[in-house]
């Protein structure tokens with residue numbers, strides 16, 4: 001057999017393995033089977049719990065999960081492996097939303113690619129379930145890598161007033177307020193449903209964190225009493241939200257942010273980047289570029305920014321001391337820069 005044919009066969013086989021993983025994990029999450037399978041159970045025992053389910057399909061799910069090292073099998077009983085337990089432990093930190101997004105939206109969106117590239121159809125629209133839930137929740141998946149970095153930086157820089165633009169679930173503000181008792185924060189989020197969840201999350205912060213339902217682009221159009229009361233800010237975060245804006249809008253936004261910061265105040269832009277350098281071992285540049293590709297299929301999105309685009313927009317708007325930190329495993333980049341003229 002031709003070597004290239006063999007290579008193609010190997011790729012196709014591993015593709016099917018990955019697709020199987022996606023479908024099996026997502027189904028287990030939706031039906032809460034990962035919790036159930038923490039106790040060793042036979043097909044019959046699972047069927048007793050769910051008499052209305054399709055036995056043949058459930059049997060296939062168990063078998064497939066076994067082949068994917070998600071379940072062990074002993075004497076006819078299946079049980080969750082460490083990997084499957086990790087799914088359960090990590091599900092509320094963005095994993096469940098990410099898998100739902102991949103299965104429900106990425107597959108259907110990329111199926112339209114031939115028509116999108118040839119402009120036979122208009123670009124896709126971001127669905128309401130994506131806007132109301134999946135995007136902000138899936139974004140939490142990068143938090144375990146990002147939070148230790150942000151905490152250390154906040155300790156060093158002694159930020160006390162933080163503005164978070166596109167704060168989503170409000171988790172960074174909540175963690176900052178919990179960790180630093182004097183810190184005050186304001187989060188801006190345009191989606192009212194996401195705002196509701198964020199407000200619930202920060203309600204035990206003794207009023208030190210306020211979540212406003214407001215469009216970032218409307219900043220400065222009318223005076224906001226909260227921003228006036230809480231500001232000016234030591235730090236303005238744009239965590240995983242820069243890709244919502246075109247390069248021209250980023251310039252406009254960074255200009256407005258300067259007016260909300262104390263002299264020397266900083267902006268922190270967290271984003272996955274397009275065309276980043278290949279990362280070994282976990283190859284996280286591949287999903288980053290795929291995410292960019294997926295975003296670009298949608299109306300109003302151009303994909304993720306490149307590292308160079310972010311630094312250039314910071315320079316153009318007069319920020320100095322640009323510092324870029326690559327998050328662990330190369331999951332995303334954190335750009336920090338200070339407002340104000342160069343010292344010395």
Ligand SMILES: C[S@@+](CC[C@H](N)C(=O)[O-])C[C@H]1O[C@@H](n2cnc3c(N)ncnc32)[C@H](O)[C@@H]1O
Nearest residue numbers: 136139166167168189190191215216239240244
């Ligand atoms: C990917 S999520 C990131 C959430 C959070 N910053 C994080 O890193 O986990 C981006 C959030 O920005 C919000 N957003 C996007 N454009 C916005 C705008 N113009 N004004 C306010 N919020 C916006 C979205 O609704 C979404 O919840």
